[in-house]
Amino acid sequence: MTFDELLTTRRSIRKYQDIPVPLDIVKEMIRESTLAPSSGNEQPWKFIIVDNKQMLERMSTESKNNILARIDANPDDYAKKYQGLLQNESYNVFFNAPCLVIILGNSGVKNLFVDCALAASYFMMAATSRGLGTCWVNLGTQIHDPEMKKKLNIPDDCTIVAPITLGYPVSIPSAPKRNDPEIIKIITPRQE
Template identity: 30%
Template sequence: MDALDALMTRRSVRKFQNRQIPDEILDRIITAGIFAPSALGLQPWGFVVVQNQDVLNRVSEYCKPLMIKGMEHAKGGISELFYSLMIGEGYSIYYHAPTVIMVCGKNKNRFKEVDCAVCAENMMLAAHALGIGSCWVGSTEVAFDNQEIMAEFDIPEGYGPVVTIAFGYPAEVPEIPEKKVPLVKWIR
């Protein structure tokens, strides 16, 4: 798959097959993240790979009520759809993905959020090119300040959580949505 095809056909996958990704493929995905550009070339990222479903279930069960409480005001649109999914039986914020990777950033790096986001995008594009689905999981962010829950991820000293991504073989891939025409201003 060429780079433009990967960019234009990658989708957020929220239904995964019940099979684990081989370590060799995960290594290639992480390597793609490592090759992302970073401010001043500081490469502030680190990775925590979680395949333990008990850990992911505990974190999900902690995050769901916080997300639900924050969404109870939802009146239509995507928020209402997401709310109805969250209150459903057996819902996991990680969509039951076999692997979740948390991209962490060095705490003393002021650009860590942007750099780790670019790193995460590289990883998701590489995964897609390798036949692996992915989904950026923002729901974990409600737990970033909870030391007990973050201990489940065993984040190395000196790093903080930035991005959590679910990875797995897709069971279902969403259609390409209609893209809105954004503001594009040319100054010549």
């Protein structure tokens, strides 16, 4: 796959085949994602692999309930537009994917979100290059239940940045429309 093909083939995948992803391959892709740049080369990313559909269902319910509670407390919450979807009991925020990789890190790290997002981007490309599909699922970040956090080994001082579903896609959808890039200024050698 050329780099250009990689960029155009990577899509957010929301339908997965019921085929497990070998753990060795997941670990290989995680290693590749750590080739991403990070501020001061701090590499603040940590990873959790959830290779268990029942656990993913419980995590989906936990995250949905927490977001719904947040919307109840604040009707202006950004997730309000997803309220109907989140109220649908059969909606699994992780799309019944066979695997989830969570990228997280210490909440005190200044550039945590930028660094982890870069690792997430590399991870999604590493998956695409192997014929695997991914989707970054913000709706799955709200894991607060202490028991569940303990099971997942999420330390209290860590924040989940990117839960990424992983699996073999049923099909690859066409790209949602992109806007033309907004280049707001070009300064040439002859201009200031």
